[in-house]
Structure formats: C-alpha cells, structure tokens
Amino acid sequence: MITEACDRGQLGPKRNCGFSYEGTLHQCTPGETVALHCSIKSGAAPQVLRVCEGSTVLGAGVACVDSDALASALPTSAGVPVTFVCPAERDNTEPGGQYALYSGAIWTADENAAVTCTVD
Numbered sequence: 001m002i003t004e005a006c007d008r009g010q011l012g013p014k015r016n017c018g019f020s021y022e023g024t025l026h027q028c029t030p031g032e033t034v035a036l037h038c039s040i041k042s043g044a045a046p047q048v049l050r051v052c053e054g055s056t057v058l059g060a061g062v063a064c065v066d067s068d069a070l071a072s073a074l075p076t077s078a079g080v081p082v083t084f085v086c087p088a089e090r091d092n093t094e095p096g097g098q099y100a101l102y103s104g105a106i107w108t109a110d111e112n113a114a115v116t117c118t119v120d
Helices: none
Strands: 033-040 047-055 071-073 080-085 098-105 115-119
Touching (some): 047 080, 071 080
Antiparallel strands (some): 047 098
C-alpha cells in the first residue's frame, strides 16, 4: 500500500502512499537501539523517511503504515539522527533483527530523492 501512487490527494509525511523501498534488508541486534544518521543531497525536495520491520520469510521489508513504523524522520542535507529499537523475534520463522527503509517526497508533486543512512 505505501509504495502505491497517491491518487486521492494524500500528502505530507504521515501519508501511507507514494513511498519507494530502498530494496535492502539491514541487520541489527533484536531489542538493541539502532542509531542512524540520514541525509538527502543538497537541493533535493524535502523527503520523509520511514523505517519498517524486515521479514526473513518475505526476504524484504514489510511496507508499514505511519502508525506501525519503527521510526520516521525528515532528513536534511546536513543529516538527522534516527533511532529505534531493533525488531524482536516474532516466531521461529521471523527471528527479528532486520529493518528496511522507505522514503518519498513530503509533497507528492515533488520528485522522490535518495535518502542515505549510515549507522552511527
């Protein structure tokens, strides 16, 4: 749902459409705090970053709505800190320890731009 186009006038950082999936599952230690530093290129349109759980079964991120996100942020060219607790084990097939990054332009009329995050 969050990677589908916004076609009903939805806009702003809390909307649940118009996001792009980075395509990578990132590893972390379940239950530990993850600290990222996330930024966009200078001159890029304002972006929103959403951090969602990753799924071992799916081999991908679990596209999450705003209320289920591990974290959300509005990256700048100088970068912003983003912290969240690494997902815990759900069952034997979903051991936790993975997260995925989704991002999109805050205003749907703007272009999506890459958001770069590094582990602090």
